[in-house]
Amino acid sequence: MSKEQIIAGITHGDINGIGYEVIIKALMDNRIMENCTPVVYGSPKVAAYHRKALNINNFSFNNIREASEANHKRANIINCLDDNVRVELGKSTPMAGESAIIPLEAAVKDLADNKIDVIVTAPINKYNIQSETFNFPGHTEYFKNRFDVDDVLMLMVDENLRIGMVTGHLPLREVPDSLSREGIVKKIKIMESSLIIDFGIRKPRIAVLSLNPHSGDTGLLGNEEIETIIPAINQVSQEGILAFGPYPSDGFFGSGAYMNFDGIMAMYHDQGLTPFKALAPGEGVNFTAGLPVIRTSPSHGTAYEIAGKGKASENSFRKALYLACDIFRNREMYREITSKPLKHHDLDTRAEIPDELPPDEDNTIDTV
Secondary structure, rough: OOOEEEEEEOOOOOOOHHHHHHHHHOOOOHHHHHHHHEEEOOOOHHHHHHHHHHHOOOOOEEEEOOOHHHHOOOOOOHHHHHHHHOOOOOOOOHHHHHHHHHHHHHHHHHHOOOOOOOOEEEOOOOOOOOOOOOOOOHHHHHHHOOOOOOOOEEEEEEEEEEEEEEEOOOHHHHHHHHHHHHHHHHHHHHEEEEEEEOOOOOHHHHHHHHEHHHOOOOOOOHHHHHHHHHHHHHHHHHHHEEEEEOHHOOOOOOOOOHHHOOEEOOOHHHHHHHHHHOOOOOOOOOEEEEOOOOOEOOOOOHHHHHHHOOOOHHHHHHHHHHHHHHHHHHHHHHHHHHHHHOOOOOOOOHHHOOOOOOOOOOOOOOOO
């Protein structure tokens, strides 16, 4: 039986950024409460400061001490900070970093203890949050460590567009040496599993991008495709995963070929994030696939430059909240279905995917 009301934990992120603005704007829509019960881990004092700065008078949080007290018809907030907290809009401060860690730790503990069902994290500043408690490049690595999993996948999601990255928050110069057949295989398997369990896609089709221009031009522009990426694709294909490529990123997105796939695996951060944010400006969601828990976040950062000005869009945050709830229900459905599996005959859909992309007008795109 599906859970009627999902308890959605929300961490307020950097108090000097747009976190509270997008949270409040999203939760002002009462239809949210039809889908989940929001519980913000933060500070009523900080929330009130942002409401005043934004001149929002027709919204208030329901103050509670713990998630079990949540009012299912209200937006709830748990106070995690003391009264000395100070907001300095648009500035990166040590206090903002500390004020982001404490609610995050509290929410994650409740998530691990099943007091909340999903977690949506508002943006943090990856510099000021660094401490003995948080010594990670970002939320993704923090959750991987916190839940002690072998590996996770940063998966950017918008409608039918899902792009994952083999390497995440890593200097570009370190990317080639960080790629391995085993690592790519592991990421593809996480993506396939997530597409099946979290998104309800029965036989997902995954495109794998190349590292080098023109997929390396048979070694002329690099050997990573021949030595690492193609062997990884071949290995997962032999295990029954519908993986194709490697495709050069420019032709793949420029020709619209990305629309033929359920998931896309990029080799590094900007290779995946640049087309994603161009195709889904301000609308995407960051989902950490591979975790035993469900964590999403908006695809944007703290946006200090517009903090407190009322200019931030809540669309990405709202989608992050809805996606977390959708994935929770999809996982419940998957558990119900697989507990009493029915025999079925899978169809091989490989023939639907072209081996090569149509060439650019200058006929410069080659695939290996």
